[in-house]
Amino acid sequence: MSAKQKGCVQAHKKNLKAGVAHSNEQKSFLSLSQFVLSAAQLRSPPVLRHSKIPYYEVEILDAQSRKQICVVDKVHPLSTLLDVKHRVHQACPEWYPSRIGLRQERITSIEGPFLRDTISIQDVAVSSIVTLYFTDLGQQVSWTTVFLAEYTGPLLIYILFYVRVSGIYDIEESNGTFRHPVVHLSCFCHCLHYLRYLLETLFVHKFSAGHTPLKNMIKGCAFYWGFTSWFAYYINHPRYTPPSFGNRQVILALVAFLPCVIQQSLVMCTGRRAPIPCATQGP
Helix, strand or coil: CCHHHHHHHHHHHHHHHHHHHHHHHHHHHHHHHHHHHHHHHHCCCCCCCCCCCCCEEEEEEECCCCCEEEEEEEECCCCEHHHHHHHHHHHCCCCCHHHEEEECCCCCCCCCCCCCCCCEHHHHCCCCEEEEEEEECCCEEEHHHHHHHHHHHHHHHHHHHHCCCECCECHHHHHHCCCCHHHHHHHHHHHHHHHHHHHHHHHCCCECCCEEEHHHHHHHHHHHHHHHHHHHHHHCCCCCCCCCCCHHHHHHHHHHHHHHHHHHHHHHHHCCCCCECCCCCCC
16 A cells, blocks of 8 residues: 555544544533433422511500500511500500500619600510500690690680670779770780780691690690789779889880790791600600
8 A cells, every 4th residue: 555545544534533523522512411401300490488577466564563454466567656556546445546655664664755656666676575564644635736725715815804804893993994005005915926826836836746645735724824814804904003104114015025026926937847846744
């Protein structure tokens, strides 16, 4: 065999070996892909797990006797204390939400400020069982009612003394006595003062807490109504005498009064509204 023929034979053998290697690579690739596909089919589909919400159980105890009042179960973590109070009201209808005061137990005692209604349960919870102590805040009234009662009373009481209703003064003295102009001016200033308070209560003030104990309103009304009755009786009395320094004293007092009223009205209408603080057990 010549050298040329030997070279052709060797080249043919190399081509055969390359073809066999290429076919082996294809077979191994196909077998690997089949194995991957079969493994993917055998793998079980992922299971969707639902997230569990840790509900709380709220135990309400009496702050003095520490006896259990009720238990509120399945409370959502984002529920507020106001929601808990509504649940307590459903269990105990005699305690409406604004009358319920809730505290947490401290190391020394359970004294301290009441928890705000906007606090969520998860903020006060230490474990799955939350213990809160109940205090009866007494009969509640709204802040608007409190201020309207405190300011409407002096306005009406002073007018009753000004017109000299029968039964307060002697009828003969009331009809036959001349009234000094300062008496009319005093009535005007008094009515202007309390009308401004009433308008601010209705249209200016913004209340952050909805209720306060009824006893606070009684204290405020006793002060405003009693003090008004005291000085209105003497100013509108038939035997009332004008000021010692005459018109100078009256004009000076009027000049000091009117700018103060105007300034306070402008501040309340254009200034920042200060919210009324939250109601507590104290006055």
